[in-house]
Amino acid sequence: MMNKFEMPDLGLLHHFLGMGVIQKEGGIFIHQQKYAKTLLNKFGLKDCKPVSTPLVPTEKLKREDECELADEQT
Template identity: 50%
Template sequence: MIITGNVVEEITWLKKNMFSKFEMKNLGNLKYFLGIQVLRSKQGIFIYQKKYVLDLLAETGLIDCKPVDTPMVVNHNLHMELIGELADKERYQRLVGKLIYLSHTHPNIAYV
């Protein structure tokens, strides 16, 4: 459970009551949760997903890829291969799910 708020006294009261009714541990300040890293500074709290993206690139074998404006060959003629191998359905679904999750936290890539 992540507890957050602006009033320290209320957070302390909530934690005290939760700890008395449930078996819980205080793990300190949030650093990493659901693929999101949390950094604190004097300017505020910042979240980013560098580790999540790097793990995703490593899983797909694209860790050394170079960014391009159009990630495919321009004017490429697509054709159907009649004797081609089928892709791994579960791996594809897992990758699409991770990309959808990433697009929820990065609106700048949601359209792409």
């Protein structure tokens, strides 16, 4: 294609449509690290302790959990 049209070689893709792209021999990894960090900053959670599973794996989910309703304005 470069023989037919004049175009520069920009190298490997790093960002596409707001997503990060990591290309290696084994495949392509697409992530949204920047978006996740933006959300953490927006809701004041950037200094929280990271965990591999953010929920308790043995927790039984119920339709009604007797918690107060979330403020949809936030």
